[in-house]
Amino acid sequence: MTENLHIHRLLDEAFAGVELTPDTQDLKEEVRANLIARAAELEESGVSPEEAARRAVAELGEVRELVGESATATETDAATPRRGWDELMRRHRVKPKPGFVVRAVVWSIAAVVGITLGILGATGVLPIPLGAQIGLFGFASTGLALLVGDSLSQETTMNHPMPQNRAAGYFLATLLGAFGLGFAGLVAFGSMPLWGIVFAALGIIAAIILFSFLLASQTNRHKAWTRQMVASEPPNRFEREPETAARFGIYTAVIWIVTFGVVVALIFTVGWWWTPLAFLAGFALMMLVLARMLFASDKR
Known part of the structure; x- marks a missing residue:
């Protein structure tokens, strides 16, 4: 442009x-x-x-x-x-619009109800069929995604509202990630066969890639008075160097693709109870990469 x-x-x-x-x-x-x-x-x-x-x-x-x-x-x-x-x-305080407050409460209730009933069904506490369990996690994921997208598109005291198309991108990324975690939970609780991990991996990997792209391409939404007040603070390296943020997004996607490959291998070899170790290793590696890239000395 x-x-x-x-x-x-x-x-x-x-x-x-x-x-x-x-x-x-x-x-x-x-x-x-x-x-x-x-x-x-x-x-x-x-x-x-x-x-x-x-x-x-x-x-x-x-x-x-x-x-x-x-x-x-x-x-x-x-x-x-x-x-x-x-x-x-x-x-410069901006009061939340009443309509947004009502919607946020509705989205939050939908997420809590969906997650609670989905877990109770997956653990066998409630006799809920597998299809209904998937629907409940989808219901909860949609509530979370709507809450994220709607919140980002609202003006706040410190930030301008995010454009609708970009807020919709965060909505989609949240929906994919939450739904993927729901499938992973169904597999972990034994409510869904092991092949369900494929849907979990696809959703979570797609969410990570989309989140990485959105964060790497995000522009400053701070209002003028906010920028004045924070001008004396040390800048974030990802804001100074967009190429570093893009590399971090690529590294993150690769780390989680490999992690889910290891998870699938563990499930079909030694059993699913070893999979939390793979998730912990992937998360720890991502945090190390983040610390290395965000707090490394500025060579420029």
């Missing part, structure tokens, strides 16, 4: 009449980069480039207030940083 050129014109108009000191110029360039990223997100959701630029600049708010907040935040950080953060949190 090409850079949105409307941003530059609208940003210059917004800063018209503001004295461009070195600090103000630095702020303007930081705002420019964030506006370009925000406009790109809006364009992904189907908004025209010109309208995306207008919306991004409108979300910025009054430039003079922004310049004043930047100076105030700098002074406050030097003396009482926590008090300045709390004050900005109160000023």
Whole structure:
């Protein structure tokens, strides 16, 4: 996607009449980069480039207030940083919409009911047929996925709402992963034959790959005031180096593909009770890779 050129014109108009000191110029360039990223997100959701630029600049708010907040935040950080953060949190607080709160409660109840009844059926406590058990775990997975997707598409105090198509991607990744874990649970409890592990592996691997892609390609959704407050914090290496985040996603997918291959081999050789060791080994290896890539020294 090409850079949105409307941003530059609208940003210059917004800063018209503001004295461009070195600090103000630095702020303007930081705002420019964030506006370009925000406009790109809006364009992904189907908004025209010109309208995306207008919306991004409108979300910025009054430039003079922004310049004043930047100076105030700098002074406050030097003396009482926590008090300045709390004050900005109160000023920019976004109350959850009643409809979202109701939906979140409904999705959560669906997930809890589905998981509870599914486990009771898989363990034989309740006489629930296998097909109904699969349906219950599917019901629970859908509830969890809807909760994740709906939450990401809501505006919060610190973040802009995620575009609908990207939130739908997180919905699908959650659905696949949760449903895959449900199949794994049915196999572990002995309610489903061993071939059910194939469906579990497909769902979980697909979820890991999709989550890795979404996280590696995610752009900054932080609001302007949030970016000002966290500017002094050390940046996340995955945000500085998208290529590192992409490599981590690939390594993670390979680790779990190999892990599930080992799980299948263990099931058909020594028995399924050895499979938790394979899962633990895969998780430990993934954490080691994460620590190595996220906290390694910056060679640049």
